[in-house]
Amino acid sequence: MKLLNYTSLRYLLFAALLLLFSIPVFYVVLNKIFTKSIDKDLYLQAKQIPAQIHSIKSERDLVLWKALDKDLEIILADSVSFHSKPYTGKVVRGTREETFRILQKKLRILDKDYVVQIESSVLEKDELIKTILVIQLGLLLILLCGAVAINYFINKKVWKPFYKSLSRLQHFNVEGRFDENLSDTKIDEFKQLNQSVTQLTTSVRKAFLSQKEFVENASHELQTPLARLKFKLELLSQESSGSQKQHTLIGEMYKAMEQLQSLNKNLLLLSRIENGQFDFSEQVNVKAIVREVVDDLAFIASSKSQEVIPGFAVDRCVIQTNKVLFKVLLKNLLLNAIQYSANNTVIRVEVDENTLIVSNPGTPMTLPASRLFERFSKSDTQKGNGLGLAIVKAIASLYQYRLGYKYNAGHHEFEVQWGEKNKMIV
Amino acid sequence: MKILIIEDEPDLAESIQQYLQQEHYLCEVATNVKEGREKIEYFDYDCIVLDIMLPGGSGLTLLEELKRDRKQDGVIIVSAKDTVDDKIESLKLGADDYLSKPFHLAELSARIESIIRRRQVQGSNEIHFGDIIADISGKAVYVNEKEVTLTKTEFDLLLFFLMNQRRVISKNAIAEHLSGAAAIYLDNFDIIYSHVKNLKKKLGKAGNAIKTIYGTGYKLSE
Numbered sequence: 001m002k003l004l005n006y007t008s009l010r011y012l013l014f015a016a017l018l019l020l021f022s023i024p025v026f027y028v029v030l031n032k033i034f035t036k037s038i039d040k041d042l043y044l045q046a047k048q049i050p051a052q053i054h055s056i057k058s059e060r061d062l063v064l065w066k067a068l069d070k071d072l073e074i075i076l077a078d079s080v081s082f083h084s085k086p087y088t089g090k091v092v093r094g095t096r097e098e099t100f101r102i103l104q105k106k107l108r109i110l111d112k113d114y115v116v117q118i119e120s121s122v123l124e125k126d127e128l129i130k131t132i133l134v135i136q137l138g139l140l141l142i143l144l145c146g147a148v149a150i151n152y153f154i155n156k157k158v159w160k161p162f163y164k165s166l167s168r169l170q171h172f173n174v175e176g177r178f179d180e181n182l183s184d185t186k187i188d189e190f191k192q193l194n195q196s197v198t199q200l201t202t203s204v205r206k207a208f209l210s211q212k213e214f215v216e217n218a219s220h221e222l223q224t225p226l227a228r229l230k231f232k233l234e235l236l237s238q239e240s241s242g243s244q245k246q247h248t249l250i251g252e253m254y255k256a257m258e259q260l261q262s263l264n265k266n267l268l269l270l271s272r273i274e275n276g277q278f279d280f281s282e283q284v285n286v287k288a289i290v291r292e293v294v295d296d297l298a299f300i301a302s303s304k305s306q307e308v309i310p311g312f313a314v315d316r317c318v319i320q321t322n323k324v325l326f327k328v329l330l331k332n333l334l335l336n337a338i339q340y341s342a343n344n345t346v347i348r349v350e351v352d353e354n355t356l357i358v359s360n361p362g363t364p365m366t367l368p369a370s371r372l373f374e375r376f377s378k379s380d381t382q383k384g385n386g387l388g389l390a391i392v393k394a395i396a397s398l399y400q401y402r403l404g405y406k407y408n409a410g411h412h413e414f415e416v417q418w419g420e421k422n423k424m425i426v
Numbered sequence: 427m428k429i430l431i432i433e434d435e436p437d438l439a440e441s442i443q444q445y446l447q448q449e450h451y452l453c454e455v456a457t458n459v460k461e462g463r464e465k466i467e468y469f470d471y472d473c474i475v476l477d478i479m480l481p482g483g484s485g486l487t488l489l490e491e492l493k494r495d496r497k498q499d500g501v502i503i504v505s506a507k508d509t510v511d512d513k514i515e516s517l518k519l520g521a522d523d524y525l526s527k528p529f530h531l532a533e534l535s536a537r538i539e540s541i542i543r544r545r546q547v548q549g550s551n552e553i554h555f556g557d558i559i560a561d562i563s564g565k566a567v568y569v570n571e572k573e574v575t576l577t578k579t580e581f582d583l584l585l586f587f588l589m590n591q592r593r594v595i596s597k598n599a600i601a602e603h604l605s606g607a608a609a610i611y612l613d614n615f616d617i618i619y620s621h622v623k624n625l626k627k628k629l630g631k632a633g634n635a636i637k638t639i640y641g642t643g644y645k646l647s648e
Contacts, residue, residue, distance in 0.1 A: 223506055224435055227528045231441035234531045237594045237642045238448065248641030251596070255610075258598050261528050262610050280511060299579070299605035303617035335611050385610075 003159060008152050015144035019137070026136060027129065034125040035101065039086045042103035045071070045118050049105060056109055071120070077106060077113035091119060098123060161185035165197050172201055174208040216271035219264045226261050233257060259385065266387040269328070270375075273394040278322050281399075286317040286326075286356065290349055293330045297338065305344045308334060313352035319418055321399050329395045332388040333358040333414050340365075340412065354420075359413045369405055392416075427542060429453045430471045432462040432488065433504070434480050442475065445531040446538070448593055459483040466492060466499070472545070473500040473538050476521075478512060486519060493520045500541040504529065530599035536589035553588045556648060557632045560588055569632045579604060580625045587636060587646040596643040 001009075049072075056062050066074050086103045100119040107114045185191055236242075237250045272278065294308045301308050319326075330349075337347045337360035347360040371377045373393035378386035392414075396403040402417040429451045433439040436457055443453040454469075456462035459482040466474070466488065474492075478485040489501055503516040506527040513524045522541045525534060543551055543562060551563045559568040565581060567574045576584065586595065586603050597618050601609035604621075622644060626633035637645045 220506075223527065224438070228435070228437050228441070230528055231438060231445070231531055234596065234599075235441055235444055237596060237639070238445075244640045247639055251641035251643075254596050254598055254642070259610050265528070296606045299617070300611055303612050303614075339611065 003162075004152065004155055007155055008148055011148045011151055012144075015148065019140060019144070022140065023133065023137065026133060030129045030132060034129065035088075035122075038101045038120050038122065038125060039103070042086055042101065042118050042120055046103055046105050046116075049107065049116060049118075053107060053109060059110065062109060071118060073117040073119065074107075074109075074114050075117065077115050080104075080115055082106065082115060088122065099126075158187070161187065161190040162193065165190070165193055169197060169201075174205055212271055212274060215267055216275070219268040219271065222264050223268070226257070226264060230254075230257055230261065263385040263387070266385060266391060270387060270391055270394055273325065273391065273398055276398070278325050278398070281320055281322050283318055284321050284323045284326055286319060286351055287312055289323070289327055289330060290351055290356075293327055293334060294349065297331065297334050300335070301338055301347070304338065304341070306338060306341060306347060307345075308338075308347045308349065310349045311351070313350065317351055317353065321418075325395045325398070329392050329416065330356070330358075332392050333416075336388050336414075337412070354418050356416045357413055359408075359411045361410055362412050364407055365412070372405055373403065427451045427473075428469070428471045429473050429475065429538065430456065430462070430465055430469075430499075431475045432456045432459075432480065432485060433475065433477045434458060442531065442534065445593075446535060449535065449591070451538075457481075459485070459488060462488055463491065466497065470497070471499045472542050473502060473522075475534070475538070476501055476503050478503060478505040478516075486515060489516065489519045489521055498545070500538075500545050502534070502537055502541060504534070530596070530602060532586070532590045532593065532595045532599040533603055535593075536586055536603070539589040553585070555588055555591060555646065556635055558584075558588070558629065558635070560585055567629075569629055574628050576625070576628060579621055580628065583621055583625055584629075587644070590646070592645070592647045594639050594643055594645045598643075600643065 052065070056065060062074070066072070083102075083104050086101055089100060089102050090097050091100050091102075092098075099122050101122050102120075103118045105116045105118070107116050185194070233250060233254055237247065237254075242250070290310045290312075294310050297308060334347065334349070337358050340362050341347060341360040342362070345361050347358070350357040350359070365372075367377060373389045375390040376386040393403060395401075396416060400419060402415075402419075404413075404415040404417070406413050406415075427450055429446055431439045431442050431453060433442070433455070434457050436455070439455040439457065443455055446453050454465060454471075456465050457480075459480050462476075462480070462485075476485045476488060485503065485505075489503070492499060492501065501521045502523045502525060503512075503521045504525045504527055505512050505516075513526075516524050522544070523537050525537060540562070543553075551561065553560045553562065557570050559571075560581075561567070562585065567576055567581065567584060582604060583600065586600065597615045598609040600618050601612055601615065604618075605612075609615075622636060622638075626636050629636075635646055635648060637647060639645050
């Protein structure tokens with residue numbers, strides 16, 4: 001749940017509860033007030049009755065009074081039950097039944113006991129209450145909606161620096177460029193947050209950069225002594241006086257030397273890719289590159305009696321990329337496939353409009369797929385230095401290719417997918 | 427044949443010199459741009475081995491000057507900076523070949539040999555060894571004047587031997603020369619054995635000149 005929704009929802013909940021509670025209370029209170037005022041009226045009217053009674057001298061006067069005063073009803077005392085206080089009752093008037101507030105008063109007219117009923121209609125009162133309630137309800141609703149809306153917008157504004165910091169953190173990438181400019185905010189907490197975020201990211205970046213720098217420097221510095229060692233070994237092997245045993249030793253040293261050198265070269269390449277030292281890009285014909293790389297690796301494949309067969313689903317596939325790196329990517333994928341396939345197998349490279357798939361037969365791997373593209377993760381049987389696929393990944397992320405792996409019907413499948421922006425408008 | 431090695435690491439330069447001198451090459455060494463420039467101005471070389479990163483400037487400026495002065499020296503660029511720009515730039519400026527570090531001395535020697543051969547105006551583009559004659563441009567091999575049919579790999583292999591005559595070539599260097607990729611990706615050197623075996627068989631008696639140096643590699647010698 002978003003922060004903004006969370007607070008807004010609380011407000012709305014409060015508003016709903018307030019409405020639910022206030023309407024009945026309102027109704028009851030208003031009703032009481034109105035009834036009280038009607039009753040007051042009734043008492044006032046009742047007070048005037050004794051004065052009128054003096055003028056009644058005969059039965060005829062009584063009948064006339066009954067007929068004239070519509071608000072009064074004069075009934076013989078024995079025929080009705082007497083209420084000493086005003087009450088609400090239903091009275092039939094004509095064809096309609098209406099609710100009235102009624103005050104009864106005992107009177108003695110011409111020596112007979114009568115009950116005089118003073119009636120006042122509550123219809124108007126009910127209507128008035130209804131109208132007042134509707135208006136009140138409307139006002140309340142508007143008020144609450146307004147409050148919620150204002151709150152929403154204020155919050156939105158107040159939390160803006162927070163969301164900005166959040167998105168900065170979300171988009172934080174140790175390798176990528178980082179927006180060091182902090183959004184200005186007056187609120188202390190956000191200021192502190194921004195400071196902490198900056199501190200954290202800066203130190204993470206520093207650590208990452210120094211690690212990267214170290215790898216690059218170390219492998220760069222190793223180059224010369226390694227080359228020196230290699231040359232000396234090559235010169236040493238020229239010495240004809242050496243015994244067979246010495247030559248065997250030289251051969252073994254040579255082998256270790258080559259491994260070291262290849263490792264170093266790959267580390268250097270990896271840091272160079274990650275440092276963006278290859279930002280040069282050009283139009284690259286994928287088909288031509290595939291043919292070239294397959295050709296280059298034919299010798300190594302033939303050492304295991306394997307065959308690398310390219311397949312093209314499109315006539316022309318030109319993308320915008322770095323030729324050398326694209327070659328390295330394909331070469332590493334193919335070298336990987338060659339090493340993990342048994343002798344006498346067929347490795348395929350399929351190219352279509354925006355994907356390249358390298359597939360080779362093999363048993364499911366022991367390495368978890370998530371670690372496949374990590375540095376130095378390799379199975380024990382592999383000859384390489386465990387950097388090949390890490391380099392593939394670095395190149396893919398540099399050019400924003402989507403890299404995928406799946407195990408499908410006894411085949412390992414590596415897929416490289418490039419987007420529209422890599423494609424050339426031909 | 428005169429070779430100039432312009433390389434800032436004296437030790438590396440010395441090793442290259444030592445290896446090349448085992449053949450008929452006369453090698454000189456310069457360790458910076460200034461020294462290199464002086465040597466180039468005063469002498470003519472058949473081939474210059476030029477490093478790009480040098481104290482006092484880039485090796486590529488020397489290459490530019492060389493071409494500006496219309497010098498005929500062959501140039502092979504050796505660079506540790508294995509970037510495409512350097513390679514393209516070097517070849518555009520007129521370098522004959524580009525070799526990225528680290529390389530095998532045998533590979534460098536073969537490249538130098540082929541540069542020198544390509545630049546020789548007169549004379550055939552052939553390499554002789556005993557009864558074997560390899561015609562580089564015609565891609566044909568003759569033993570006792572009889573043509574021997576070789577596969578492309580076998581021909582490349584023989585040429586590599588011929589360009590490193592009387593020197594031990596490691597199986598690693600051969601593998602890298604033939605495959606274009608580091609030999610560490612080979613499960614074993616069986617494929618080299620079998621190619622050498624086939625080559626020797628096809629060359630007949632002359633093939634005995636390819637000697638196995640146990641543990642290390644091969645050597646072409648009488």
